[in-house]
Amino acid sequence: MPSSSPRERFLAVFPALSAELLDYLRSEGMPAPAIEWYERSLAHNTPGGKLNRGLSVVDTVDIILCTDAQGKRTRELSEEEYRDAAVLGWCVELLQAYFLVADDMMDASVTRRGQPCWYRMPGVGNIAINDAFMLEAAIYHLLKTHFRTRPYYGLLLELFHDVTFQTELGQLIDLITAPEDDVDLSRFSLQKHHLIVVYKTAFYSFYLPVALAMRMAGLDDESLYKRALDILLPLGEYFQVQDDYLDCYGAPEVIGKIGTDIQDNKCSWNINVALAHATSEQRAVLDAHYGQRSAESEERVKAVFRAENIDVEKRFKEYEKESHARxxxxxxxxxxNVGAKDDGSNGLKREVFRSFLEKVYKRTK
Incomplete structure (x- = not known):
C-alpha cells in the first residue's frame, strides 16, 4: 500500500537499501563497530534533504511509462517499476550525499540540513573522507544488485561515472576560482560562473535523474539524450542563478538559512553581474569588502548591488523572465512524444521538462 505522499513512499524504500548495504558489510566479515559506523553515516547523510533529485527519477519514469502523448494518465507504475525507479533515485541521493560530505570539508562548513556537518560530528573528523568514498561505492553496489541483468546496466554505470567526473570538474573550477582565504575578484566572470554551475550542479541535479529514467524506460535513441541535455543544462543553470539570487535577496525564514555567499567569497551570479557593470569606484568597494567576514563589509557590498547602474534585483527579474521564455x-x-514506439507510448514527453520548469520558476526557497 503506497504511503500518503510521493516523498513518504520514496523514503519508505531507503531502509531496505540501507539494510542491503549493511548485509554486504556483514558478509565481508566486518566488525560490529564498522557496521554501526556505516549505518550512522548512511542515515546522517542520505535521507535528510529535499530529495528532489531522487524523486525526479521516479516522476520522470512515471511520465514516460504511464501517460500518453497528450499527457493523460494511462496506468500506474507496477510495484517492480516503482522499486527500480526508486532505487535509481536513491543512487542519485547517495551521489549527492558523497558530494556534500566532501564539499563541507573543503568549505569548512558548520551545518548541513539543520544539523552539524558529518565531519563535525563527535569522533568523525577526517574519517569523513573515507565515509564519502563509501557513500559513492554504495551506488555501484546497489546498481550491481538490482540492475546487473538488465540490458541498460552498462549505460547506468556510464552515466554515473561521467556525471561524477563532470561534477568534480565544476568543483575544481569553483575551488581554484573562489578560495575563501584568497579573495581575488579578477578571477571571477560570468563565463566562469556559467562553467561552475553547469558542471557542478546542472549535470547531476537535472540531467542525471532524467537520463537514468530514460534508460530504465527503454529509450535507446541517443538523439533523445542530446535533446534532454540541451533543455536540462540551461534549466539547471537557471536554477543555480535563482539559488545565488535567493542567498542575497531571499527571506531567511522562507529559504531556511541566512545567506553567506558574500562573506564566503562565492563566485555567485550576483557578484559577477555587479563586476560586469561596476564603475571603478564601485569596483574598489567590491575588491575591499567582498569575501570579508564582517556584517559591515557585507552591507557595503549589498549597497553596490542596489546601485542604480547595477541593480542586481532588477537584472535578476529580467534574467528570470528571459530564461523562462527561452x-x-x-x-x-x-x-x-518524440522517439515513441509504434504503439504511441514510451517517448520523451514534453511533460518531463514542463514539470521541472514549473517546480523551478519563480520559486522562493
Whole structure:
C-alpha cells in the first residue's frame, strides 16, 4: 500500500537499501563497530534533504511509462517499476550525499540540513573522507544488485561515472576560482560562473535523474539524450542563478538559512553581474569588502548591488523572465512524444521538462 505522499513512499524504500548495504558489510566479515559506523553515516547523510533529485527519477519514469502523448494518465507504475525507479533515485541521493560530505570539508562548513556537518560530528573528523568514498561505492553496489541483468546496466554505470567526473570538474573550477582565504575578484566572470554551475550542479541535479529514467524506460535513441541535455543544462543553470539570487535577496525564514555567499567569497551570479557593470569606484568597494567576514563589509557590498547602474534585483527579474521564455520555447519546439514506439507510448514527453520548469520558476526557497 503506497504511503500518503510521493516523498513518504520514496523514503519508505531507503531502509531496505540501507539494510542491503549493511548485509554486504556483514558478509565481508566486518566488525560490529564498522557496521554501526556505516549505518550512522548512511542515515546522517542520505535521507535528510529535499530529495528532489531522487524523486525526479521516479516522476520522470512515471511520465514516460504511464501517460500518453497528450499527457493523460494511462496506468500506474507496477510495484517492480516503482522499486527500480526508486532505487535509481536513491543512487542519485547517495551521489549527492558523497558530494556534500566532501564539499563541507573543503568549505569548512558548520551545518548541513539543520544539523552539524558529518565531519563535525563527535569522533568523525577526517574519517569523513573515507565515509564519502563509501557513500559513492554504495551506488555501484546497489546498481550491481538490482540492475546487473538488465540490458541498460552498462549505460547506468556510464552515466554515473561521467556525471561524477563532470561534477568534480565544476568543483575544481569553483575551488581554484573562489578560495575563501584568497579573495581575488579578477578571477571571477560570468563565463566562469556559467562553467561552475553547469558542471557542478546542472549535470547531476537535472540531467542525471532524467537520463537514468530514460534508460530504465527503454529509450535507446541517443538523439533523445542530446535533446534532454540541451533543455536540462540551461534549466539547471537557471536554477543555480535563482539559488545565488535567493542567498542575497531571499527571506531567511522562507529559504531556511541566512545567506553567506558574500562573506564566503562565492563566485555567485550576483557578484559577477555587479563586476560586469561596476564603475571603478564601485569596483574598489567590491575588491575591499567582498569575501570579508564582517556584517559591515557585507552591507557595503549589498549597497553596490542596489546601485542604480547595477541593480542586481532588477537584472535578476529580467534574467528570470528571459530564461523562462527561452526554456519554454525549447520545450514547445520538441515534438510532443518524440522517439515513441509504434504503439504511441514510451517517448520523451514534453511533460518531463514542463514539470521541472514549473517546480523551478519563480520559486522562493
Amino acid at each position: 526554456i519554454e520555447k525549447m520545450i514547445m519546439d520538441m515534438p510532443e
